[in-house]
Amino acid sequence: MERPPLSAVPEPLSRVAPHVAGRILFRQSWDDLVFLHWPVDPGDVAHLFPAGTRPDVIDGATYIGLVYFQMRRLALGVGPALPLIGTFTEINVRLYSVDTEGRRGVVFRTLDCERLLPSAVARSVWGLPYRWAATRKLRFGDRIIYTTRRRQPGGPTSRVWAATGTQGHACGPLGDFLTARWGLHARAWGSTYFWPVDHAPWTFRDVSLLSHDDDLVEASTGLRVARGMPTSVLYSPGVRVRFGTPRRLRGV
Known part of the structure; x- marks a missing residue:
């Protein structure tokens, strides 16, 4: 099947999520998020995007994101939060897309998670590239550390150490481009x-980024950009999130 043309004009960026209509599949909270980002040439990552999508760009570049956070209160539909398996540390590598x-x-590209069951279900049912890993979060006052090691011989690792403040921070146009993503x-x-998302x-x-060391980005994209400073x-203290029903792209 030929891929349809990817000429659609991207929707305007908005810091306010559109309403998720229909059935809510999942609810969860994302806490203590640390976002690291590096610009890349769109042509260097275009082959990593699913059919019907292309790299989204700002000022001629697209970005690779490395995001560390604590998942809490994972729940199915309108049910209660899942005990034990509904709370875990996650580290993901992501790209920025626009569809037809x-x-x-x-x-x-990858989502490292310390819980085996959620990882297996997300991979087998929803096709999301979860990987079972030994992930950990530590907090000492305003200092936060995330670490992960993939549970496989010689698996990639990642670590970030940051000092978080209490003053509000305006992220600007680039920050909006990287975080105002509603699906x-x-x-x-x-x-x-x-998959529509709202929060x-x-x-x-x-x-302040104190140090970082990462193999996940290169392992999942083939690019060594994460060896340099982002x-x-x-940093965000977090949001509560709802996932709607996935919508299939027409023609792909």
């Missing part, structure tokens, strides 16, 4: 889907 209908989103694109069941507008606080570093 102009919807902006993210494409996950994800994924390939599953032989088609490409867009309150992001709030950011001052943050162009953008952001």
